[in-house]
Amino acid sequence: xxxxxxxxxxxxxxxxxxxxxxxxxxxxxxxGLEPLLVPSPAEIASALWDSRALLAENASVTLREIVLxxxxxxxxGLGFAxxxxxxxxxxxxxxxxxxxxxxxxxxxxxxxxxxxxxxGIGPKLVxxxxxxxxxxxxxxxxxxxxxxxxxxxxxxxxxxxxxxxLWRVEAPTALPYAFSGAxxxxxxxxxxxxxxxxxxxxxxxxxLLREDIANLQTARLFAATAVLTAIALALYGxxxxxxxxxxxxx
Amino acid sequence: xxxxxxxxxxxxxxxxxxxxxxxxxPTEIGEFAAGGGLPASREPPGVSVAxxxxxxxxxxxxxxxxxxxxxxxxxxxxxxxxxGCGKSTLLELICGLQEPAAGRVDVGGAPDPADRLSRCxxxxxxxxxxxxxxxxxxxxxxxxxxxxxxxxxxxxxxxxFERFGLAGFESTRPAELSGGMxxxxxxxxxxxAGKPVLALDEPFASLDAITRAEMQGWLAAxxxxxxxxxxxxxxxxxxxxxxxxxxTVLSARPARVVEKLSAPAPRAPDRDAAVTSPDFVAAxxxxxxxxxxxSR
Numbered sequence: 001x002x003x004x005x006x007x008x009x010x011x012x013x014x015x016x017x018x019x020x021x022x023x024x025x026x027x028x029x030x031x032g033l034e035p036l037l038v039p040s041p042a043e044i045a046s047a048l049w050d051s052r053a054l055l056a057e058n059a060s061v062t063l064r065e066i067v068l069x070x071x072x073x074x075x076x077g078l079g080f081a082x083x084x085x086x087x088x089x090x091x092x093x094x095x096x097x098x099x100x101x102x103x104x105x106x107x108x109x110x111x112x113x114x115x116x117x118x119x120g121i122g123p124k125l126v127x128x129x130x131x132x133x134x135x136x137x138x139x140x141x142x143x144x145x146x147x148x149x150x151x152x153x154x155x156x157x158x159x160x161x162x163x164x165x166l167w168r169v170e171a172p173t174a175l176p177y178a179f180s181g182a183x184x185x186x187x188x189x190x191x192x193x194x195x196x197x198x199x200x201x202x203x204x205x206x207x208l209l210r211e212d213i214a215n216l217q218t219a220r221l222f223a224a225t226a227v228l229t230a231i232a233l234a235l236y237g238x239x240x241x242x243x244x245x246x247x248x249x250x
Numbered sequence: 251x252x253x254x255x256x257x258x259x260x261x262x263x264x265x266x267x268x269x270x271x272x273x274x275x276p277t278e279i280g281e282f283a284a285g286g287g288l289p290a291s292r293e294p295p296g297v298s299v300a301x302x303x304x305x306x307x308x309x310x311x312x313x314x315x316x317x318x319x320x321x322x323x324x325x326x327x328x329x330x331x332x333x334g335c336g337k338s339t340l341l342e343l344i345c346g347l348q349e350p351a352a353g354r355v356d357v358g359g360a361p362d363p364a365d366r367l368s369r370c371x372x373x374x375x376x377x378x379x380x381x382x383x384x385x386x387x388x389x390x391x392x393x394x395x396x397x398x399x400x401x402x403x404x405x406x407x408x409x410x411f412e413r414f415g416l417a418g419f420e421s422t423r424p425a426e427l428s429g430g431m432x433x434x435x436x437x438x439x440x441x442x443a444g445k446p447v448l449a450l451d452e453p454f455a456s457l458d459a460i461t462r463a464e465m466q467g468w469l470a471a472x473x474x475x476x477x478x479x480x481x482x483x484x485x486x487x488x489x490x491x492x493x494x495x496x497x498t499v500l501s502a503r504p505a506r507v508v509e510k511l512s513a514p515a516p517r518a519p520d521r522d523a524a525v526t527s528p529d530f531v532a533a534x535x536x537x538x539x540x541x542x543x544x545s546r
Binding site (some may be wrong): 150 | 380
């Protein structure tokens, strides 16, 4: 319990300070803004409650994009890592491409994806998967390569085939690395989903955020952001939990 | 086979590799009953190792220069030399993990690297136990690699656990084992492979002096009951002289033979008496002198 006490205390202090600064109008004065634009935590909380149905409906759309996109990115990332481990030629050919995939500016290609795949879930999945793919693929690839050469020699004299070496030694060695990649992916996947929704969608937290900005609904804007943050934390927590169940030797 | 391997990996994910739990702790390291370990069919035949005119280099760096070595079947050859003199490389060359630049390596009449690989088991300097597998599955790796089912492989490896003072530690993960225990499991893993030749690369270098002496006695007993042709690399002259029949002292890089010595009492049951006998002390002095000569 004590490991949660400190961050909880910090969070409470920050929220408390924010509440006082916002409700007294000091924060708005400081920023030179209308008080309307600087909601207090209490106002955000009430927006969260008042708009709970709307938020839940849009959050479920976004959550679906995040989870499905993440799973596609995970599958592609792990598959790629295994493929690159099998063949040095493929590794040489694909590794630069893999790095290039991360350099694609998402805000730029997102509109193109809308043109290609329409306003449905398709373009969002592509964006989320693309974002998730990279940290998972790179970490898993590094993990597969991190096996001690002595262990490889030992396994060879113990009559291991290439495939046995991969599944008995390299894949388990790479697991903690792959989990690190997945945790990074989990925290950035919601950002990717919002980007995907931003350029064109019928529903989702990204759509809601955009409307709230246009309508100066700042309290609900913060409420939606809080929901998004909660989704990212939950996803990260779920992966960390699975990791603790599986990687028990560390 | 491919499917089975993936299943193995998934097993790991579901954390099922439970092994029966025993509580009796091994205490004494006595004489091991001969036989009864590996089934007779797996007891490997005695095989000799011969190295002639061996040369090796990494790029421009010549590591081994015209080396000749002979190990008779079930003989133990100790190799000592200054660090970085190419001892480990020599083991890899013998095992068929590398090919020499020139010269011949012959294991039981087989010069071909693939044949050498099939006759040699390599025990690396660090134990290289797989941390996610219980001790018994680590020891049984070679059997699994040859396609044995996990249960059958465990049954076979368990027999050796009993004989070599590891009973009760079957399901213990390597991280929970002491340094000496880890080396025992690593050695059993090498022995279970059922290969006629064992290549041991400074097997006890990571242990403290007391545990190391204990492990030398343990290994000597193991080799008395399960004789193998052994090439043992060590930087510890005493260890080599106690465990090996003959000790070859190598020079600094490029490695060549400085001196060949016969051990006075190889693997004698009473280690402490053996290593303090005048003959042993004299042999050690000679080896040390040769080592100094070769390092210059």
